Structure formats: structure tokens, C-alpha cells
Amino acid sequence: MKITVIGTGYVGLVSGTCFAEMGNKVTCIDVDETKISKLKEGIIPIYEPGLEVMVAKNFERKTLNFSTKLSEHLDNCDIAFIAVGTPMGDDGSADLKYVLQVAKEIGQHMSTPLIVVDKSTVPVGTADKVRATINSELEKRGADIDFDVVSNPEFLKEGDAISDFMKPDRVVIGADREDTAETMRTLYSPFFRSGSARLIVMDVRSAEMTKYVANAMLATKISFMNEIANICELVGADVNDVRIGIGSDSRIGYSFIYPGAGYGGSCFPKDVKALHRTAKEYGFNAELIGSVEAVNDRQKLVIAKKVINRFGEDLSGKTFAIWGLSFKPDTDDMREAPAIYIIKELVSRGAKIKAYDPKAMHEAQECYLKGVENITYCNSKYEAIVDADAMILLTDWKEFRIPDFEELKTQLKEPVVFDGRNQYSDKMMKKHGFEYFQIGKQPLKG
Numbered sequence: 001m002k003i004t005v006i007g008t009g010y011v012g013l014v015s016g017t018c019f020a021e022m023g024n025k026v027t028c029i030d031v032d033e034t035k036i037s038k039l040k041e042g043i044i045p046i047y048e049p050g051l052e053v054m055v056a057k058n059f060e061r062k063t064l065n066f067s068t069k070l071s072e073h074l075d076n077c078d079i080a081f082i083a084v085g086t087p088m089g090d091d092g093s094a095d096l097k098y099v100l101q102v103a104k105e106i107g108q109h110m111s112t113p114l115i116v117v118d119k120s121t122v123p124v125g126t127a128d129k130v131r132a133t134i135n136s137e138l139e140k141r142g143a144d145i146d147f148d149v150v151s152n153p154e155f156l157k158e159g160d161a162i163s164d165f166m167k168p169d170r171v172v173i174g175a176d177r178e179d180t181a182e183t184m185r186t187l188y189s190p191f192f193r194s195g196s197a198r199l200i201v202m203d204v205r206s207a208e209m210t211k212y213v214a215n216a217m218l219a220t221k222i223s224f225m226n227e228i229a230n231i232c233e234l235v236g237a238d239v240n241d242v243r244i245g246i247g248s249d250s251r252i253g254y255s256f257i258y259p260g261a262g263y264g265g266s267c268f269p270k271d272v273k274a275l276h277r278t279a280k281e282y283g284f285n286a287e288l289i290g291s292v293e294a295v296n297d298r299q300k301l302v303i304a305k306k307v308i309n310r311f312g313e314d315l316s317g318k319t320f321a322i323w324g325l326s327f328k329p330d331t332d333d334m335r336e337a338p339a340i341y342i343i344k345e346l347v348s349r350g351a352k353i354k355a356y357d358p359k360a361m362h363e364a365q366e367c368y369l370k371g372v373e374n375i376t377y378c379n380s381k382y383e384a385i386v387d388a389d390a391m392i393l394l395t396d397w398k399e400f401r402i403p404d405f406e407e408l409k410t411q412l413k414e415p416v417v418f419d420g421r422n423q424y425s426d427k428m429m430k431k432h433g434f435e436y437f438q439i440g441k442q443p444l445k446g
């Protein structure tokens with residue numbers, strides 16, 4: 001099929017590349033000229049394992065192309081995917097300005113029948129707005145061209161994006177017309193080896209809702225466990241054991257019940273807020289969803305509180321080594337990363353920070369921690385710990401899992417570790433003589 005993907009970010013680039021991998025002819029469009037010219041030179045703007053090789057292969061065999069000109073890539077196109085950002089608006093709702101701008105451009109330039117697919121995460125009712133916007137542009141130029149609007153939310157995770165897309169748990173398609181649904185089934189059939197039981201077709205509004213419900217459910221699991229972790233700590237229980245104890249019940253399961261320094265990223269925080277806001281617009285106070293968000297906001301500062309309890313309210317003269325800045329491992333993405341909040345809190349109390357992340361240093365320096373004083377960016381995790389008063393682990397990158405503990409102990413002024421992702425254990429830390437603070441368990445005194 002001939003496919004145009006509009007918005008070449010995490011979702012657009014991964015989706016476009018994976019569709020190309022399956023033999024479709026794909027053009028990825030973006031308004032960001034620098035991004036597009038870099039992609040044409042084989043430079044990938046994001047860090048996502050496996051993506052660079054797949055982009056290069058498909059670009060070379062001409063199944064994948066990049067452009068800034070949407071108007072040149074709608075003729076005889078079968079499907080146009082909208083994959084632009086839907087950031088949080090001032091009132092917490094999803095800001096649809098990029099989506100509707102794309103819809104407007106599609107209406108202005110389409111010349112042949114087209115299926116327009118919303119892949120961006122958008123509130124219920126957005127497909128109707130996209131349809132109305134396209135119709136209005138067609139009317140303005142007196143054009144009568146058949147088109148349909150489909151919702152096909154994306155469930156990929158950053159860091160695992162290629163495998164999530166190539167081997168999806170499910171693909172959700174919201175289509176109100178059977179011929180459109182059939183085209184979408186054909187597009188996705190190569191991604192499912194044995195039939196299409198996991199290719200779920202429903203009405204458009206239910207598909208739009210499904211995306212928010214999936215993210216809200218996952219975020220709820222995390223906030224629930226973080227709440228439990230805080231209680232465990234107070235009553236003298238170990239949340240790590242409790243997690244295993246409950247996860248073994250197949251009705252609960254092990255995934256997404258890891259307590260930590262709070263969830264971040266470009267999706268959970270904004271999508272939970274947007275769902276809460278949608279409910280409010282319909283006059284309903286979604287209390288549980290509101291609490292999920294509030295618990296997470298509080299959780300982001302739990303590690304900072306532990307540092308303050310240990311070192312005092314005034315942290316001037318103290319230096320802390322931070323291991324991990326990205327919101328999760330295997331990505332350079334720092335959107336809503338707990339590290340931003342924790343570092344700002346410590347710096348505001350006079351602390352100095354020595355930070356290291358395998359991939360997110362540039363994002364931190366140039367964007368998310370830009371202008372924050374007293375941060376030194378280090379070239380390695382070991383450089384960061386030299387003369388620091390304590391090490392604080394905030395992202396569970398594999399390279400932090402089994403560090404050289406003796407080196408860590410020697411370089412730190414005092415052997416103190418705060419673990420925001422429960423990567424180590426009391427047993428391990430006791431062996432090496434550390435004072436060890438983790439989430440959901442009373443501290444191990446040195």
C-alpha cells in the first residue's frame with residue numbers, strides 16, 4: 001500500500017519504518033526541516049534500539065522516504081496516518097492543534113480517495129472533528145472526494161518500540177465503515193502470524209477511549225504499588241516481597257507493579273490528566289483517576305524527601321551523584337522524568353549535582369534541565385560519584401544493575417545509596433557496607 005505518515009516523532013517514525021519493513025511504500029512527513037534532512041542522511045533524531053538499522057535498510061530499498069511537503073504525498077495515497085503530538089493543554093486536556101492542522105492540510109491537498117487514520121492519542125470525539133475539518137476544506141474548494149476517518153491508537157513503549165510494533169499484543173481499529181475496516185485488516189495482517197484474533201475492530205469512539213483506558217489502567221497499577229510501598233515502609237514490610245507475593249496471583253500478574261520514583265514519560269502523565277479532564281467535561285468527577293495522578297506527583301519527590309531526612313533541610317555543601325536522567329531505560333526521552341523534579345528540589349536546597357545518563361545527557365542539558373545551576377554532567381557513572389556525598393539511582397538502565405560496588409564505596413565521601421528503582425537489595429548492600437535507602441522498605445543502616 002502507499003502510506004503517508006504525518007509527524008515523524010517516536011510514533012510516526014517507528015510506525016512508518018515498520019510499515020515499510022512489511023513492504024509498503026511509506027513517506028514520513030514532518031514540519032521540522034532539520035529532522036527530515038537528518039533522516040535523509042541516515043541520522044536518527046531519537047534513541048530507539050534497532051530503529052537506525054531498519055530506517056537505513058528501508059530508505060536504501062526505497063520503501064521509506066522522508067519529506068516536509070505533505071501536499072506532494074497525498075495523490076494516490078491509500079492511507080494517511082496522523083502521528084503528531086497531542087501535548088497537555090493548560091487545563092489538562094489534550095491539545096489538538098497539531099492534529100487539526102494536519103486535518104486541514106489533508107482537506108486542502110487530497111485529490112484522490114483516502115483513509116485518514118488517527119494514530120495520535122486523542123480524546124473521544126476527535127475523529128468527528130478531523131472529519132469535519134477535512135469536509136470543510138473540501139467544501140471550500142468544491143471538491144467531492146471520498147474519505148473516511150479511522151482511529152488506530154498506538155500502544156508501543158519507548159525502548160521496545162520496534163518489537164511492540166512488529167509483534168503487537170493487539171491492534172485496535174476503530175472504523176465505522178466495513179470497507180475501511182477491511183483495508184486496515186489487510187494493512188495489519190502481516191503483523192499477525194496466525195489469524196487476526198488480536199486485530200480488534202470496534203467503533204471509532206470506543207477505539208479512542210481504549211487508548212486512554214489502557215494507559216490509565218497501567219498508571220493506576222503503578223500508583224497503587226507506590227502507595228502500597230509507602231505503607232510497607234511505615235509498617236516495616238518489604239514491598240519487594242509483597243510485589244512477588246501478589247504478582248504470583250495470575251489475576252494480578254507481575255507486570256507494571258514495580259514501585260519506584262514515580263512514572264514519567266510523554267504518555268502516562270498527560271493521558272491520565274486528559275482522561276480526568278474528559279470525564280469532568282461530561283460532568284463526572286473521576287476520583288480514582290485523579291488520585292492516580294496525585295499519588296504520582298507525590299511519589300516523584302519521595303526520594304528527595306529521603307535525602308532531606310538523611311542530610312537535612314539545608315543541602316548546601318552537599319554533592320549528589322545522579323545515575324539516570326531519562327524517564328525509563330533504553331530511551332533518551334526526558335519528558336516528565338522524575339529526575340527533573342528530584343534534581344530541581346535538591347538544587348533548590350543548595351545541593352550540587354553530578355549527573356550521568358547513558359543516552360539522555362543532551363536532552364537534559366539542552367532542554368529539560370537547561371538553566372538549572374549547580375549540575376555537572378559527567379562522562380561515566382564512576383566519574384559522577386567522585387567526592388559525592390551519596391549516589392541516587394533514578395533510572396533502571398542495565399549498566400547500573402551490578403556496578404563495581406567497591407569502586408562506588410571508595411569514590412563516595414560516605415557509602416550512602418538512594419535507590420529510586422529498587423535495583424539493589426539489602427543483602428547486596430550490606431555485604432559491601434552501604435547505608436541503603438530504597439522505595440517501600442525501611443533503610444539499611446550502614
Ligand SMILES: NC(=O)c1ccc[n+]([C@@H]2O[C@H](COP(=O)([O-])OP(=O)(O)OC[C@H]3O[C@@H](n4cnc5c(N)ncnc54)[C@H](O)[C@@H]3O)[C@@H](O)[C@H]2O)c1
Nearest residue numbers: 007008009010011030031032083084085086098120121154
Ligand atoms: N511516544 C510514545 O511512546 C507514544 C506511544 C503511543 C502513542 N503516543 C502518542 O502518539 C502521538 C505522537 O507522539 P510522539 O511521542 O511520536 O510525538 P513527538 O513529539 O515525538 O513527534 C511529533 C512530531 O510531529 C511533528 N509535527 C507537528 N505538527 C506537524 C504537522 N502539521 N505536520 C507534520 N508534522 C508535524 C513534530 O515536528 C514532531 O516531529 C501523541 O499523541 C502521543 O500521545 C506516543
Ligand SMILES: O=c1ccn([C@@H]2O[C@H](COP(=O)(O)OP(=O)(O)O[C@H]3O[C@H](CO)[C@@H](O)[C@H](O)[C@H]3O)[C@@H](O)[C@H]2O)c(=O)[nH]1
Nearest residue numbers: 154155156157158222256257258260263264265267327328
Ligand atoms: O512497574 C512499573 C512499570 C513502569 N514504571 C514507570 O512508568 C513509566 C512508563 O513506562 P512505560 O510504560 O514502560 O513507558 P512508555 O514508553 O511511556 O509507554 C507507555 O505509554 C505509551 C504511550 O501512550 C503506551 O503506548 C505504552 O503502551 C505505555 O506502556 C516509566 O517512568 C517507568 O519507570 C514504573 O514505575 N513501574
